[in-house]
Amino acid sequence: MLITELTTDTCSEWDTYVENSAGGLPHHLSGWRNVLTRTHGYETRYLMAYAGGGVVGILPLFIVRSLLVGNAATTMPGGLCADSDEVAAALIARGQEIARQSGAMRFLLHDSRRCWPARLQSNSGHVHWVVDVRLSADALWQRLDGNIRRQVRIGRRQGLRVEIDRSGQLLAPFYDVLSRFTHQAGTPVFGRDFLENVVATFANGFNIAVVYQEQAAIAAYFQLQMGSTVYGAWGAALREHLALRPVYLAYWEIMNDAIENGYDFLDMGRSPAGSNASKFKGQWGGVCRPVYQQVANLGNGHTVGVTGRVESEGKFQLVRRLWPKLPLPVAQFLGPKLRRHVPFA
Numbered sequence: 141m142l143i144t145e146l147t148t149d150t151c152s153e154w155d156t157y158v159e160n161s162a163g164g165l166p167h168h169l170s171g172w173r174n175v176l177t178r179t180h181g182y183e184t185r186y187l188m189a190y191a192g193g194g195v196v197g198i199l200p201l202f203i204v205r206s207l208l209v210g211n212a213a214t215t216m217p218g219g220l221c222a223d224s225d226e227v228a229a230a231l232i233a234r235g236q237e238i239a240r241q242s243g244a245m246r247f248l249l250h251d252s253r254r255c256w257p258a259r260l261q262s263n264s265g266h267v268h269w270v271v272d273v274r275l276s277a278d279a280l281w282q283r284l285d286g287n288i289r290r291q292v293r294i295g296r297r298q299g300l301r302v303e304i305d306r307s308g309q310l311l312a313p314f315y316d317v318l319s320r321f322t323h324q325a326g327t328p329v330f331g332r333d334f335l336e337n338v339v340a341t342f343a344n345g346f347n348i349a350v351v352y353q354e355q356a357a358i359a360a361y362f363q364l365q366m367g368s369t370v371y372g373a374w375g376a377a378l379r380e381h382l383a384l385r386p387v388y389l390a391y392w393e394i395m396n397d398a399i400e401n402g403y404d405f406l407d408m409g410r411s412p413a414g415s416n417a418s419k420f421k422g423q424w425g426g427v428c429r430p431v432y433q434q435v436a437n438l439g440n441g442h443t444v445g446v447t448g449r450v451e452s453e454g455k456f457q458l459v460r461r462l463w464p465k466l467p468l469p470v471a472q473f474l475g476p477k478l479r480r481h482v483p484f485a
Contacts, residue, residue, distance in 0.1 A: 141196070141227065143234050146170060146186035154188060157195040158221060159367060163253065165218040166364035166371055168200055171341040172216050176202050179334045180480050185213075185238050189227050197222030199231040203242045206481040212246050213239030217410075217484050219252030219434070228256045240438055249434040250484060251410060260434040267418055269408040270369075271426035277396045288388065288423055295351075295389030300358075302393040303350050308339040310348040313357035317350070321376030323471045326460035330483065331476030335362070349394050351377070351386040359386035361394060370398045372409030391424065 151170040158164035176182045182202045189197035199220040204212050222228040239247040315332045322329040351359035359377035377387045411418035
């Protein structure tokens, strides 16, 4: 087995492997290397494993240098993608070697859909729900629980409408809703330039759904698209409008759009196990699957992923309590500076 690093000339090989692998996810695609570099200036070390004349695994690794959370070498959400445990072990070993050389305190497979057998601390505090949409919209509607259909009808009676766009024109209302929601929730928002880079890099790989009450955007969702699946990435609904049921209407229209555009599945995205968000997603008739964080302590680092630390450590909880008290423009200015340290937490 030969392990090399991604180059401009091998991007097509990388992406072909990801797109044809059973474990391939949008976040595994090579374009994220450019997004990370342009947005945050991260050092990226994208590893490719070759055997038998072809690619057999990839590990999209980047280095976060941070006084706030400590230096770390972490994968993109989705972890690595490999044909076998043997390939995964070789990629992990090389990734940890790079992490040590970079002065990282920990090595992390972030949001992996598999728990790879390796000498890593593993936990599964999150899940994702996958809904099969390989049927007509009418058939899907009849399959839904009666309460779901009732909630969608309430949204329609309130005069809400959903627009879905694949050109990037709805990026501004999406970001406005997301930044207001994260401010309410006490979570720093990433910069709009991050999303602009995502849209520019994956011009045919996303859609944005925005729920409007008259001319006001009150909920918005950003999906990635690859192969036969639509993947929920980021979403938000403003608390003061939840009684209008924008979330139910949005998810129904996202599913309907997936059917109309020939997709087979909707991956509704990561949620904490047992949370209200996960319970909500579970109502739509999907299958629940675990999401893993696998961490190696390389010195004085933590054996808990950044996501777990954000949810449990006192300093992060203090930020969450104080953040909603900041004026929204201040939060929008400071948020991206903090999110550089925890880009996908």
